[in-house]
Amino acid sequence: MPQLGESIAEATIVDIKVKPGDEVAVDQEIIDVETNKAVMGVTTPCKGKIEKITAQLKETYPIGSVLGYVEASEADAARFKKQAPPPQTVAEEIPARADQEVKPARQEKVAARDGDGARPGGLPVPATLKGASFVSPRVRARMAELQLTPADLAAITGTGAGNRVTIKDLENFLHKIDSQSVKEASAIRAGVADAMRRSWTRPLSTVGSSVNLDPVLQDRQSRDTKPGPGLYATRALALALAESPTAAAKLIGNRVVQSNSIDVGVAVEAEDGIMVPVIRNAEKTSLADLVKKYQELVDLARKRRISPDMQAGGIATVSNFGTFGVEWGTPIPLPDQTLLLGLGAGKKVPSWDETKKEFVPKTEAQITLSFDHRSIDGGGAARLLKRVIELLEEPSKL
Amino acid sequence: MSITYLEAIREAQARLLRDDERVFIYGQDVGGTFGGAFKATKGLAKEFPNRVLNTPISEDAIVGTAIGAAIKGMRPIVEMQFADFSSTALNQILNHAGTHYWRTNIPVPITIRLPSGGTKGSGPFHSQSMESIYAHYPGLIVMTPATVEDAYTMLIDAVAIDDPVVYCEHKYLYYHLKADKLPDKGLPTGRARIAREGRDLTIVTYSAMVQESLAVAGELARENLEIEVVDLRTVKPLDTDTVLASVARTGRLLCVGESFPWGGATAEVIARVTSEGFHLLDAAPVRINAKDTPIPYHPNLWSAHRPGAKMIAAKARALLKE
Numbered sequence: 001m002p003q004l005g006e007s008i009a010e011a012t013i014v015d016i017k018v019k020p021g022d023e024v025a026v027d028q029e030i031i032d033v034e035t036n037k038a039v040m041g042v043t044t045p046c047k048g049k050i051e052k053i054t055a056q057l058k059e060t061y062p063i064g065s066v067l068g069y070v071e072a073s074e075a076d077a078a079r080f081k082k083q084a085p086p087p088q089t090v091a092e093e094i095p096a097r098a099d100q101e102v103k104p105a106r107q108e109k110v111a112a113r114d115g116d117g118a119r120p121g122g123l124p125v126p127a128t129l130k131g132a133s134f135v136s137p138r139v140r141a142r143m144a145e146l147q148l149t150p151a152d153l154a155a156i157t158g159t160g161a162g163n164r165v166t167i168k169d170l171e172n173f174l175h176k177i178d179s180q181s182v183k184e185a186s187a188i189r190a191g192v193a194d195a196m197r198r199s200w201t202r203p204l205s206t207v208g209s210s211v212n213l214d215p216v217l218q219d220r221q222s223r224d225t226k227p228g229p230g231l232y233a234t235r236a237l238a239l240a241l242a243e244s245p246t247a248a249a250k251l252i253g254n255r256v257v258q259s260n261s262i263d264v265g266v267a268v269e270a271e272d273g274i275m276v277p278v279i280r281n282a283e284k285t286s287l288a289d290l291v292k293k294y295q296e297l298v299d300l301a302r303k304r305r306i307s308p309d310m311q312a313g314g315i316a317t318v319s320n321f322g323t324f325g326v327e328w329g330t331p332i333p334l335p336d337q338t339l340l341l342g343l344g345a346g347k348k349v350p351s352w353d354e355t356k357k358e359f360v361p362k363t364e365a366q367i368t369l370s371f372d373h374r375s376i377d378g379g380g381a382a383r384l385l386k387r388v389i390e391l392l393e394e395p396s397k398l
Numbered sequence: 399m400s401i402t403y404l405e406a407i408r409e410a411q412a413r414l415l416r417d418d419e420r421v422f423i424y425g426q427d428v429g430g431t432f433g434g435a436f437k438a439t440k441g442l443a444k445e446f447p448n449r450v451l452n453t454p455i456s457e458d459a460i461v462g463t464a465i466g467a468a469i470k471g472m473r474p475i476v477e478m479q480f481a482d483f484s485s486t487a488l489n490q491i492l493n494h495a496g497t498h499y500w501r502t503n504i505p506v507p508i509t510i511r512l513p514s515g516g517t518k519g520s521g522p523f524h525s526q527s528m529e530s531i532y533a534h535y536p537g538l539i540v541m542t543p544a545t546v547e548d549a550y551t552m553l554i555d556a557v558a559i560d561d562p563v564v565y566c567e568h569k570y571l572y573y574h575l576k577a578d579k580l581p582d583k584g585l586p587t588g589r590a591r592i593a594r595e596g597r598d599l600t601i602v603t604y605s606a607m608v609q610e611s612l613a614v615a616g617e618l619a620r621e622n623l624e625i626e627v628v629d630l631r632t633v634k635p636l637d638t639d640t641v642l643a644s645v646a647r648t649g650r651l652l653c654v655g656e657s658f659p660w661g662g663a664t665a666e667v668i669a670r671v672t673s674e675g676f677h678l679l680d681a682a683p684v685r686i687n688a689k690d691t692p693i694p695y696h697p698n699l700w701s702a703h704r705p706g707a708k709m710i711a712a713k714a715r716a717l718l719k720e
Binding site for chain 1: 649676677678679680681718719720
């Protein structure tokens with residue numbers, strides 16, 4: 001079994017195109033194998049006659065296993081030997097082993113492979129066996145030393161038992177990284193990464209709808225402070241949550257925890273990361289005051305003067321990613337919050353007007369609500385989002 | 399020249415008797431022309447008159463007498479006919495020899511030779527391995543030599559040590575194991591030995607099981623599996639550093655001992671590695687011991703009761719797949 005690609009450890013025989021006695025040319029495709037990436041052909045190493053094919057259809061073999069033998073002239077064989085690829089196998093010298101410790105369910109499969117060779121650094125084990133997600137104490141200790149998390153290991157294809165990541169895999173991976181350009185992550189980048197990773201341990205889901213932004217844009221003209229659509233959304237979310245505060249409750253163990261105040265975070269892009277300062281009692285803060293508060297917080301965030309206290313304690317967050325020109329997204333709630341409201345960019349669309357019986361122009365935006373599905377269901381999230389949309393379409397009340 | 403494990407023990411005693419007039423040998427039928435049940439003292443009574451002494455059949459009295467002689471400055475070597483019989487002398491060994499220095503500041507430099515371990519057809523009273531019992535108690539050093547060379551130098555070290563030493567010699571190795579010549583000096587007492595280097599799995603073992611484990615390591619090498627074999631040499635003191643260093647190299651630990659499975663030397667090794675070196679492990683450590691029943695007479699039952707190369711190989715392969 002040749003090396004079929006960098007991260008390929010084994011392949012399954014899907015077709016054998018020759019039989020013993022067939023004359024073959026050099027580099028002739030004689031066996032088709034399937035990996036998790038593609039079907040590929042195994043070619044003859046040199047010209048000669050097929051002596052026997054030991055590989056079985058539908059069986060999976062690790063890289064370096066013997067699949068069969070080609071009878072070749074000494075000259076051809078000598079030429080091939082010089083070109084032999086590195087993962088040399090000594091499989092033909094290994095007698096089949098009677099492994100008494102293998103459980104009966106596994107026995108057949110393991111026995112089928114036993115004669116075919118041990119791959120370097122590990123034994124051939126079917127990928128379906130336990131262990132693929134197992135991290136040994138040794139690998140765990142090395143990860144702790146390097147401050148790595150399981151998410152960092154996602155890029156490594158394990159070569160150990162049951163495809164688990166071995167210490168060798170980890171060291172090889174780290175070695176490869178060193179040949180690329182590497183710099184320390186900033187504290188804020190590391191902080192965002194940590195928060196997102198922790199948040200992603202939860203079952204997150206998103207609902208979305210379109211919202212007519214024209215009322216907001218008109219209302220905005222009538223206000224001196226010219227609040228942005230993101231702040232209208234913040235205000236609308238705060239009022240909607242004040243009406244049904246259980247929507248933002250958190251589940252901790254078997255307990256439902258609900259905050260005493262409606263504190264809403266607003267996502268602010270800072271250099272190399274995101275900060276989420278919190279507006280306290282947002283439902284009691286007028287839109288005009290929100291503008292002032294928001295501007296102060298943005299200034300502080302840009303200067304990186306937002307203290308941890310100012311980012312703590314929110315029950316939901318608003319992300320106005322529409323300012324980047326994108327129409328929709330599925331933002332991830334902060335790890336200590338259940339909800340995140342995302343507002344996309346507004347765009348003029350033709351909208352059917354039932355009374356006029358014609359299409360009329362309308363500024364429409366997509367609004368999405370991501371939620372922790374442990375705490376709230378699709379229906380609850382949809383009702384909250386619908387209420388936010390209603391409020392946004394009657395902005396004079398905000 | 400070829401010398402067996404048993405001959406090495408006799409040579410060591412001859413050298414001790416020759417070099418140090420405080421040394422004498424004390425045991426059942428060790429003197430006269432008989433030379434002990436296994437002939438470990440054959441010829442010594444003639445060469446060293448009045449220093450190779452027969453005793454009554456009372457292990458308790460033998461050890462008690464030897465302790466008294468040691469307190470008075472002698473260096474007695476006590477031979478038990480079988481390790482199993484030393485249980486009759488437990489009170490003298492554990493409560494007197496083991497505690498004397500700590501109570502009085504007067505050392506008790508006795509060496510108790512225990513012909514240990516199983517041989518075919520020997521049954522429950524002539525096959526036991528007692529090292530774990532003695533290692534459990536403070537004040538004793540417990541030696542378990544696995545090679546001809548160690549059998550020789552460790553017995554010489556045992557007599558030189560001021561603490562009481564329980565020297566467990568394995569009967570299975572008496573005639574099987576041979577060496578070309580005897581060294582003058584071995585590793586220091588309490589230092590384990592890397593009997594074979596490897597990178598995939600550490601087998602920690604001692605006494606006859608070292609030989610079984612080395613056979614397994616040779617067998618698995620043909621499958622590209624590199625087994626490191628650590629020979630503890632003394633189960634007490636236990637060389638935790640060497641064991642941890644080996645596990646750091648391999649990430650996998652298999653402990654093999656011939657004694658009964660409840661507690662004991664193998665359990666102690668695993669306890670130390672898991673508490674001090676948990677971060678070194680790629681898989682849960684595995685332990686192989688005899689079965690938890692009295693040792694059977696019938697050769698087939700005995701073979702199944704005692705850990706052997708076949709079982710060690712199977713467990714090693716399974717552990718490498720973990």
